[in-house]
Amino acid sequence: MNDTFDNFKMDNVEADGTTSLVVDLDGYEGPIDMLLDLARQQKVDLLNISILRLAEQYLKFIEEAHKLKLEIAADYLVMAAWLAYLKSRLLLPEEENDEELSGPQMADALAFQLRRLQAMQEAGSNIMQLPRLGKDIFSRGFPEGIKVIRTPVYELSLFELLKAYGDHHSKGTADPLEIAPTEFYSVDDALERLTPFLGKILDWSKLQTFLPDSVKNDVIYKSIVASTFAASLELAKSGQLEIRQSDTFSPIYFRSKTEGFN
Amino acid sequence: MSEYLSALRITEAILFAAPEPMTEAALAERIPSNVSISLVLGELSKNYADRGVNLKAVGGRWAFRTAPDLASFLEIEIKVNRKLSRAAVETLAIIGYHQPITRGEIEEIRGVSLSRGTLDLLLELEWIRPVGKRKTPGRPVTWGTSQKFLENFNLNDIKDLPGTDELKAAGLLDKRPTSSIFGEVALKIEEENTERVSDGI
């Protein structure tokens, strides 16, 4: 936003005509920074600064800038609006209002912000005056270094050893492929189980009632449900079973298909 | 040679040879176990206090450094130090004294939105680092100074920053937003700032 004010200077002659105030916006870091600079020019301790006077100076500056038809960044205008409001609050008698801060409280808040920013600006220049490494103080120019010796440690488990041997062994030999029997329930298993019931399911009965009792674990149970459902579709297709499900995810019911019932 | 003397020599040699400052723990590992490393470091820093080279704790680690008063004799080559902008110096100070602090809080204190390159530059210098996230909506990143910052400015601890106690006593290390007191107008400023910030990203 500073480029708006490039090389712009203005003289602000105080009401008492003694202090000549030079405002150079080039290089200001925003309205608070500018207010802080105006405050410094009052040459009093920030603790005793007259916020009212500061607000007036700021507003005067904005007014002058407007006269010169300078484009002013929004931040500065918002600050001007706020300061104008603050000024009115400071000048007018306070109304009883619990929700809003009083004029003096608002002025205190601004004074605090100015003091805090000033403190940080000073702190910044103090930090930059500390002796700096590589500028004022130096570290060892030619550190010999600490030599790091890496000793490799190889870890191999018997399992890895045997696995390597096994992998290698099976690479060369053409063993017949043995498929381990699975504990999963096949569609054939389900068909076998459902067939005896065919023609005997007179009323709608839940799919679950047709499942074997001794189910070992969840995965197997799921496979049984899936296989039984697949088998029931098969049976329905061949006209031996009717299936009903009223809604998605709701229970599935079977019933024997009775001849000529339709 | 006594074990204590031996520990002194070893510590001295390691600190001379190490390219980076070393922690007490790392040094303690290398000296006879019945010798106190703090005692050794205490004696060494006393030995070197008046010499051309001093033993210093920087950022909680130990290193030899040339004595600060000899700066003018050591300008072997003219280093071109990039001059930091006012905004960068101010931001660095704010982060140094108020850490952990979010970008938004820095902007509150400075009363202006941070321009694009400021944090980037400090980050590039490795003087600041993200230290966490504020548990507020949006979970903004909080910033703090780095080990390298302490080493660069020859500080042992962030508490050694000049004037910390005075600033604290004066209540100036309070990062509460003054804008909350500014009322609606301030809210408007904030919104605009926020927009500008997000535009800039």
Next chain:
Amino acid sequence: MSEYLSALRITEAILFAAPEPMTEAALAERIPSNVSISLVLGELSKNYADRGVNLKAVGGRWAFRTAPDLASFLEIEIKVNRKLSRAAVETLAIIGYHQPITRGEIEEIRGVSLSRGTLDLLLELEWIRPVGKRKTPGRPVTWGTSQKFLENFNLNDIKDLPGTDELKAAGLLDKRPTSSIFGEVALKIEEENTERVSDGI
């Protein structure tokens, strides 16, 4: 501070910070002109003679160097866990099962030639040892496993290595990957296999 003392401190700081050894002439330029640099260097090297760091002239140039007797303290030994290459593990397994075996025979079994370092590494780890010579032309060395091999794999005797049948029973001679779609059942099967393997030890 006397000029002599000042010269001592400056020389000390310069030699510490200099990136390379420095000539007397270059040092002389930086100290008060009425102080003799040889005197300064003489005193400094005497000061540092018994310390962890010594001031030495090498080829007419001066530099601080850590004391030679402390070299071992300036080393850090780090143990790095490394994985053996597939070839090495396979070779070791083949030696374990087929010992005594020559290099040529290993290559025949593996169907590829052994790279240079493989046997060397196993030998260096002391897991294998030469056990004799084959009475064939060229009298090639035969290899076998060592006591350390047995210790490493917690075996009492090389005969305790599971036989081919046992390996097959454990699924280790089966290339089929255990499919993840079998879910928990497969995991259970795998666990059982693993148990069976450890039972076999």
